[in-house]
Amino acid sequence: MKIVRTIAKLQLDRTKSIAFVPTMGAFHEGHLALMRRAREAAEIVVVSLFVNPTQFVAGEDYDRYPRNEERDFELARKIPVDVMFAPSVAEMYAGEETVIHVKGVSERWEGEHRPGHFDGVATVVAKLFNIVRPNIAVFGLKDFQQAVVIDRMVRDLNIPLALLFEETVREQDGLAMSSRNAYLSPEQRRLAPMLHEELEQLSKSKSAGDKELSESKERLAKAGFAVDYLALVDGATLEPARKLEKGNRFIVAARLGATRLIDNLGF
Amino acid sequence: MKIVRTIAKLQLDRTKSIAFVPTMGAFHEGHLALMRRAREAAEIVVVSLFVNPTQFVAGEDYDRYPRNEERDFELARKIPVDVMFAPSVAEMYAGEETVIHVKGVSERWEGEHRPGHFDGVATVVAKLFNIVRPNIAVFGLKDFQQAVVIDRMVRDLNIPLALLFEETVREQDGLAMSSRNAYLSPEQRRLAPMLHEELEQLSKSKSAGDKELSESKERLAKAGFAVDYLALVDGATLEPARKLEKGNRFIVAARLGATRLIDNLGF
Numbered sequence: 001m002k003i004v005r006t007i008a009k010l011q012l013d014r015t016k017s018i019a020f021v022p023t024m025g026a027f028h029e030g031h032l033a034l035m036r037r038a039r040e041a042a043e044i045v046v047v048s049l050f051v052n053p054t055q056f057v058a059g060e061d062y063d064r065y066p067r068n069e070e071r072d073f074e075l076a077r078k079i080p081v082d083v084m085f086a087p088s089v090a091e092m093y094a095g096e097e098t099v100i101h102v103k104g105v106s107e108r109w110e111g112e113h114r115p116g117h118f119d120g121v122a123t124v125v126a127k128l129f130n131i132v133r134p135n136i137a138v139f140g141l142k143d144f145q146q147a148v149v150i151d152r153m154v155r156d157l158n159i160p161l162a163l164l165f166e167e168t169v170r171e172q173d174g175l176a177m178s179s180r181n182a183y184l185s186p187e188q189r190r191l192a193p194m195l196h197e198e199l200e201q202l203s204k205s206k207s208a209g210d211k212e213l214s215e216s217k218e219r220l221a222k223a224g225f226a227v228d229y230l231a232l233v234d235g236a237t238l239e240p241a242r243k244l245e246k247g248n249r250f251i252v253a254a255r256l257g258a259t260r261l262i263d264n265l266g267f
Numbered sequence: 268m269k270i271v272r273t274i275a276k277l278q279l280d281r282t283k284s285i286a287f288v289p290t291m292g293a294f295h296e297g298h299l300a301l302m303r304r305a306r307e308a309a310e311i312v313v314v315s316l317f318v319n320p321t322q323f324v325a326g327e328d329y330d331r332y333p334r335n336e337e338r339d340f341e342l343a344r345k346i347p348v349d350v351m352f353a354p355s356v357a358e359m360y361a362g363e364e365t366v367i368h369v370k371g372v373s374e375r376w377e378g379e380h381r382p383g384h385f386d387g388v389a390t391v392v393a394k395l396f397n398i399v400r401p402n403i404a405v406f407g408l409k410d411f412q413q414a415v416v417i418d419r420m421v422r423d424l425n426i427p428l429a430l431l432f433e434e435t436v437r438e439q440d441g442l443a444m445s446s447r448n449a450y451l452s453p454e455q456r457r458l459a460p461m462l463h464e465e466l467e468q469l470s471k472s473k474s475a476g477d478k479e480l481s482e483s484k485e486r487l488a489k490a491g492f493a494v495d496y497l498a499l500v501d502g503a504t505l506e507p508a509r510k511l512e513k514g515n516r517f518i519v520a521a522r523l524g525a526t527r528l529i530d531n532l533g534f
Contacts, residue, residue, distance in 0.1 A: 098419060153365045
């Protein structure tokens, strides 16, 4: 595995197919599943490791976001990843004035709670796509709204690549794997799987109207979660939906102490 | 010359170098100069002809913008252009939610007078770059601020191409060539070269402070122009500048009746 730290040194054999996995590091099984999917999908696998400052909103955890490059490199080597691209903030943002905004789908839910977050995501992903120029890019569905935003951006801007989305990888107790799970205290960690359980229960209920969603939010609140939102949405537009059917998706964001967890569940 | 009307049919030999000239048609010598430059710069020359609705501000001339495809195709054939890409509005904007905004340089001057204009320009140019994927793109300096905005966007988003900028082509009396000159009445047409004359005079004066700029604006107003702005700016940041020296540039926008003219002059 080649470790590349500057854009100029990222020289790829463009006669071969390239699959790309953008990440912020702190790899867990979720990331490794994306890399394995990329490995199957193309001849060259490029992974980027870049903790993107512009997608952290004021007051968030940019400074304390978990970083452990050596461990990440070791895990990626085992896939095996061909090229690990780990650029500096200084090179990625050398006088940055250009912002990509995806209206509609980026403005709801996470967009309301983390204003500017998806502008940061869309912009850095477009930059990475232009730098790596992959044929295929692989994203996880754990960040479901992010997946919808990137899908919309790729289509709207005619970005010449195919997107692959991988289902969320979970701990044995159902908690969606996330780099931020490391922030949880032992007590919070015991509580955290309840997010997934509530979505599971809702998806198995006969209907998921305001009543069922409210009751679920109350249970989460009583257990100690501060719920930002819990909703059933159209998986393409992210607008509220009513029917428990394919194409729709439950989405949830809730805080346990200072740690914000998100999850989602389809049909 | 191949005329291509859908994105899917734009199949280019990517083993060859590609130079691209995005246009809104209504070709004059200025456009043809860009195409000739592209012809020298690469093996394949692609010209797009697309009157982009999103860069016209409310109340502007989208509907009556001059369109004459057959004449345009004939002129392009003589260069010769290899591929004329003339997509439909419906295909270019099929549910468009993504907008590219270039802060700073797009917010001054034209940005103040045509709010949203440069978002429309940046977004469609990024789309066309992703569709054509050229090695080189050629723009005219007549739209000086547009050139600065695109240069900024290309660098900020790491778009993998080289930009070439061509100096403005002028009529014999100095009027910058523009598709919108066709809107001028004979009387307005006689008056129009005064814009360029004022910039020439300012560039030859000993200084171009507030006094000289004000006097020039007054002369234009007295002659019948409604001046939107007349300024000396830093050619990279577009912030007001003081010195008559290389890197700085005079920029002007003024209306004659319903027709808005812009021009600029460097050192």
